[in-house]
Amino acid sequence: MTSLNMIDIKGLNSYYKGRQVLFDVRFSIPGRQVTVIMGRSGCGKTTLLRHLIGLKPTAPGQIFIEGNDLGKFSGESMEAYRRRIGVLFQSGALFNSLSVSQNIAVPLKVHTRLPDETIGIMTLIKLNLVGLSDFGDYMPSQLSGGMRKRAGLARALAMDPEILFVDEPSSGLDPITAAGLDDLILELRDTLRMTIIVVTHELESAFKIADQMVVMDHGRLLASGTPEEIRNNRDETVVRFLEREADEQQAGTEKYLNRLLSR
Numbered sequence: 001m002t003s004l005n006m007i008d009i010k011g012l013n014s015y016y017k018g019r020q021v022l023f024d025v026r027f028s029i030p031g032r033q034v035t036v037i038m039g040r041s042g043c044g045k046t047t048l049l050r051h052l053i054g055l056k057p058t059a060p061g062q063i064f065i066e067g068n069d070l071g072k073f074s075g076e077s078m079e080a081y082r083r084r085i086g087v088l089f090q091s092g093a094l095f096n097s098l099s100v101s102q103n104i105a106v107p108l109k110v111h112t113r114l115p116d117e118t119i120g121i122m123t124l125i126k127l128n129l130v131g132l133s134d135f136g137d138y139m140p141s142q143l144s145g146g147m148r149k150r151a152g153l154a155r156a157l158a159m160d161p162e163i164l165f166v167d168e169p170s171s172g173l174d175p176i177t178a179a180g181l182d183d184l185i186l187e188l189r190d191t192l193r194m195t196i197i198v199v200t201h202e203l204e205s206a207f208k209i210a211d212q213m214v215v216m217d218h219g220r221l222l223a224s225g226t227p228e229e230i231r232n233n234r235d236e237t238v239v240r241f242l243e244r245e246a247d248e249q250q251a252g253t254e255k256y257l258n259r260l261l262s263r
């Protein structure tokens with residue numbers, strides 16, 4: 001028996017006010033692996049993510065979740081799907097007026113009727129998972145960028161999602177903190193066996209965490225495959241993308257190190 005993919009995207013097109021930004025995108029996301037969606041700024045990664053989490057209607061084109069057409073989900077099925085997914089947005093998207101613990105408790109309060117005591121315990125478990133056990137009472141403004149990302153991740157994990165979507169985990173973080181977040185993503189895949197979809201333009205991070213990669217360019221799928229297959233892809237546009245990103249990333253790391261050394 002062939003195993004079912006967690007998600008199949010078939011001929012997805014997308015528009016903002018009549019302007020087409022995704023063109024016939026098709027690929028599959030296997031379960032319990034890390035799939036990385038890569039591409040330069042503006043190529044449509046976040047838009048694709050918005051379709052995948054049901055924030056943008058899929059027609060024309062289809063997205064299947066374990067074989068079921070997302071576009072045909074009833075309100076109830078969509079609610080059930082949302083309970084199965086966790087999303088870490090680019091900014092971390094924490095509520096600034098709530099403490100870290102209160103932020104993590106939000107999905108549990110919205111989606112469950114669990115007593116406060118149970119929610120408190122579950123919140124602690126998630127804080128521990130992301131290495132923030134001592135920071136539950138802190139306000140988001142008191143945290144560093146990396147810690148805010150971790151807190152956002154803890155909130156995305158609050159409902160024990162089967163599928164985790166992460167938008168640009170490294171954005172705004174220094175390379176060392178970003179690497180720590182990559183390790184955490186791999187740990188979630190290995191220990192909790194989650195299906196993880198990461199959107200990024202950071203090459204080093206992408207090759208470190210991906211089981212499967214998808215490269216997008218101007219709203220089109222340029223290539224997909226294992227990291228090995230992408231690295232060996234001889235298509236001119238793919239090669240150019242990888243070389244240019246590597247140069248830019250190197251420049252970014254050098255800039256960071258120079259900044260550190262000049263302090």
Ligand SMILES: Nc1ncnc2c1ncn2[C@@H]1O[C@H](COP(=O)(O)OP(=O)(O)OP(=O)(O)O)[C@@H](O)[C@H]1O
Pocket residue numbers: 016017021039040041042043044045046047048201
């Ligand atoms: N809300 C919106 N309204 C109109 N156009 C949009 C909107 N969001 C994105 N776009 C456009 O859609 C295209 C794809 O944008 P998208 O944000 O999906 O790309 P991206 O690859 O995620 O970029 P980045 O890495 O900078 O976040 C871009 O041309 C962008 O200008």
